[in-house]
Amino acid sequence: MFEKLLLTALLPAGIAAGVILILLRSRLLPESLAPEHGLGAGALGIGAAYTACHLLALDEGWPGFPPADVTHWALFGAWLATALGLAEVAVYTRFEERPAIVQPARWIPRIALSAGLVFLILSGLAALEETWGSPSLPMLVTGLCAASVLLFLQLDGLASQRSQLYGTLMLSAALGGTAGVVMLAGSAKLSQLTGSLAASMGALFGLVFWSSALTPLRGAVPVIGFVLVAVLVCACSFTDLPPAAAFLLILTPGAARLGRAGPLARAPLWVSVLIGLLGIVGLLGGAAALTHAAAPEPYSPH
Amino acid sequence: MRNTTIAVCFLGLLLGTTRQAQAQAETYKVDPVHTMVLFRIKHLGVSYTHGRLNDISGRFTIDTANPAASKVELEIKAASIDTNDAKRDQHLKGPDFFNVKQFPRITFKSTSMTRTDDAKDLWEVKGDLSLHGVTKEITVKVERVGAGKDPWGGYRSGAEMVFTIKRSDYKMNYMEGAIGDEVRLTVAVEGIRQ
Numbered sequence: 389m390f391e392k393l394l395l396t397a398l399l400p401a402g403i404a405a406g407v408i409l410i411l412l413r414s415r416l417l418p419e420s421l422a423p424e425h426g427l428g429a430g431a432l433g434i435g436a437a438y439t440a441c442h443l444l445a446l447d448e449g450w451p452g453f454p455p456a457d458v459t460h461w462a463l464f465g466a467w468l469a470t471a472l473g474l475a476e477v478a479v480y481t482r483f484e485e486r487p488a489i490v491q492p493a494r495w496i497p498r499i500a501l502s503a504g505l506v507f508l509i510l511s512g513l514a515a516l517e518e519t520w521g522s523p524s525l526p527m528l529v530t531g532l533c534a535a536s537v538l539l540f541l542q543l544d545g546l547a548s549q550r551s552q553l554y555g556t557l558m559l560s561a562a563l564g565g566t567a568g569v570v571m572l573a574g575s576a577k578l579s580q581l582t583g584s585l586a587a588s589m590g591a592l593f594g595l596v597f598w599s600s601a602l603t604p605l606r607g608a609v610p611v612i613g614f615v616l617v618a619v620l621v622c623a624c625s626f627t628d629l630p631p632a633a634a635f636l637l638i639l640t641p642g643a644a645r646l647g648r649a650g651p652l653a654r655a656p657l658w659v660s661v662l663i664g665l666l667g668i669v670g671l672l673g674g675a676a677a678l679t680h681a682a683a684p685e686p687y688s689p690h
Numbered sequence: 691m692r693n694t695t696i697a698v699c700f701l702g703l704l705l706g707t708t709r710q711a712q713a714q715a716e717t718y719k720v721d722p723v724h725t726m727v728l729f730r731i732k733h734l735g736v737s738y739t740h741g742r743l744n745d746i747s748g749r750f751t752i753d754t755a756n757p758a759a760s761k762v763e764l765e766i767k768a769a770s771i772d773t774n775d776a777k778r779d780q781h782l783k784g785p786d787f788f789n790v791k792q793f794p795r796i797t798f799k800s801t802s803m804t805r806t807d808d809a810k811d812l813w814e815v816k817g818d819l820s821l822h823g824v825t826k827e828i829t830v831k832v833e834r835v836g837a838g839k840d841p842w843g844g845y846r847s848g849a850e851m852v853f854t855i856k857r858s859d860y861k862m863n864y865m866e867g868a869i870g871d872e873v874r875l876t877v878a879v880e881g882i883r884q
Contacts, residue, residue: 392865447863456823456861458792459785512792574777574784577864626785626792683780 393580396445400437400584401591408433408595408604420478421607426595427481430604431473434588434611438466441584446577458512459626462581462618465505469614472497477607495537498610502536502617503529509621535638536617542641543613547605549648552596554657555605558644558664559612560589565672566637570619572679573629578619585612630682633675643667715753718847718881720764722746726878727766731857732870741782743796745770750881752834752847757805762815764879766796786864788822796821806831815851821860828855845883852876 411417411429421428442463443449451460476494483489506529510516516525546555563586571579588608596602620637623629646652647664727743748764768790771782783790800817811834819828830853837847854874857863 392867447866448861449863457785457789459789514792514794574780575786576781577786622785626789628780628784683776 392445396441396580396583397587399445399587400441401587403440404433404437404588405591405595406433407436408592412602420481421474422477422481424601426602426604427477427607428474430592430607431470431477431611432607433592433604434585434608435466435470435473437588437591438581438584438611438615439463442466442581445580445584458509459578459618459622461505461508462615462622465501465614465618466611468501469610472501472614473607473610476610480606498540498613499533499537501614502533505614505618506532506536506621509618510625513625532617532621535635536613539616539638539641540609540613542639542645543609545645546641547603547609551600552603552605553593553600554648554660554664555644556589556593556596557661558647558668559605559641560586560593561665562640562644562668562672563589563612563616565668566616566619566640566675569633569637569672569675569679570623570627570629572676573623573633574627574683575623578623578627581615582619585615628679628682628684630678633678633682636671636675636678640668640671643671715751715756715759716845716847717749717751717884719884720746720748720750721846721880721882724848724880726876728876728878729873731873734868735870739773741771741773743768743770744772748798749884750849750879754805757803757813760800760803760813762798762800762803762817764798764877768794768796787862793822801827813849819855821855822862824860826859828853840882846880847883848878848880850876850878 408426408429411432412423412426415423417423417428423429442460448460451457451463453464455461455464475497479493480490483493510525510528543559546559549555563582567579567582567586570582589612592604592608595604616638620629620634624631624634644664644667646667647660647662652660652663722745725746727746728740729742730738730740733739743766745767746764747766748762750762750764751760753759768788769783771779771788771790773779773782782788785792797820798817800815802816804814806812806814813832813834815830815832816827817830818825830851832849832851835848835850838845840846852874854872856871857873858866858871
């Protein structure tokens with residue numbers, strides 16, 4: 389079991405770093421994917437790392453398509469998100485000075501993929517079968533899409549920092565803490581998948597520390613965002629994670645940005661890290677408390 | 691007169707046979723209070739963890755004159771799993787194992803029943819076990835324990851079966867190694883004749 393946990397941490401970190409380094413050295417990526425900054429490599433590295441963890445560290449192998457267990461939609465969502473990340477990088481590189489093109493090209497696919505992923509995961513809920521025709525399902529999907537937009541806004545904010553040392557470190561902490569809360573809610577599997585993202589962020593931190601010119605986090609935002617959306621929707625639907633706790637977890641990347649907000653943008657990095665971590669830990673603590681309080685009573689037929 | 695007598699006797703024989711056949715095909719409704727579904731699975735290769743599923747319902751029909759016409763249908767609520775530890779039960783009900791919110795029911799429907807030993811009232815039951823979204827045919831040896839009147843005016847019959855399945859056959863592979871693949875189930879059923 390310990391070896392499994394180690395695999396969850398080392399495998400995605402190793403693959404993320406390896407893929408990105410290979411792509412940087414080999415110059416396989418075209419100019420449109422900004423190879424010198426690792427933008428496209430970031431999307432591919434995180435996508436490959438997550439895929440390896442999902443297929444190798446969970447003991448379940450290939451889930452089949454369509455997957456019988458809807459939690460496996462996170463894998464297919466990650467693949468689409470990797471493609472989306474590459475497309476975003478290509479559009480951004482080509483039309484950097486024209487936000488009227490960049491913004492819709494970014495947000496329309498993100499919202500569409502969010503809606504699709506949420507719908508596919510919710511379709512597995514046996515209790516929802518009776519509500520297919522009612523307005524409650526579209527309202528639920530819309531609400532969850534809005535939450536995913538909020539998550540993406542915060543991830544974009546972290547990824548757009550000039551130095552990605554801070555962003556990757558904070559995201560690693562936020563994702564690691566999220567993995568812990570999801571474990572508390574009752575799923576070690578979903579926790580492993582979130583933990584693999586945290587480990588991948590650790591690898592990105594190492595790469596950015598080695599070369600400050602690299603900005604791989606920008607390309608990786610769609611993969612991180614969609615995997616996190618899938619995990620949190622699964623956790624809320626199939627474990628005992630309360631929606632309020634999931635909302636706090638969505639806010640953790642935003643809390644991290646506090647460390648670089650206003651005058652803190654010019655503060656020493658360690659000060660920003662301390663403040664950012666305080667914000668993250670506060671939100672994680674709240675989510676953990678809500679999750680613990682929501683744990684069900686032991687089953688009794690009487 | 692003689693033809694009428696023969697006809698009446700024949701009709702009486704026919705009716706008697708039919709009633710006897712109907713009487714021998716008895717349908718029972720599962721009594722959940724006196725029915726147990728117990729399981730055990732290996733933990734870390736060093737011990738067995740036991741548990742039970744508390745919420746079971748169903749019906750079974752026993753036809754001693756024509757055993758092939760007998761049938762069994764059982765349904766268990768997966769969320770009723772109980773291993774005497776709330777956190778473990780929470781984990782088992784989640785997406786790592788039973789995923790009860792997607793797969794709330796475990797069902798068994800017989801496809802054939804054969805009486806293999808009249809003296810010991812042993813049966814072989816083949817049927818479809820549906821668990822975690824996967825349906826597989828299994829064969830189970832069933833011991834019919836007994837049948838008789840109860841103190842409340844009803845008539846009861848019971849049976850017990852012990853069989854083993856592999857959780858990996860039902861795509862429940864998580865934590866291989868730490869938790870065994872083979873699950874031994876003991877199902878003790880009591881039904882009230884309808």
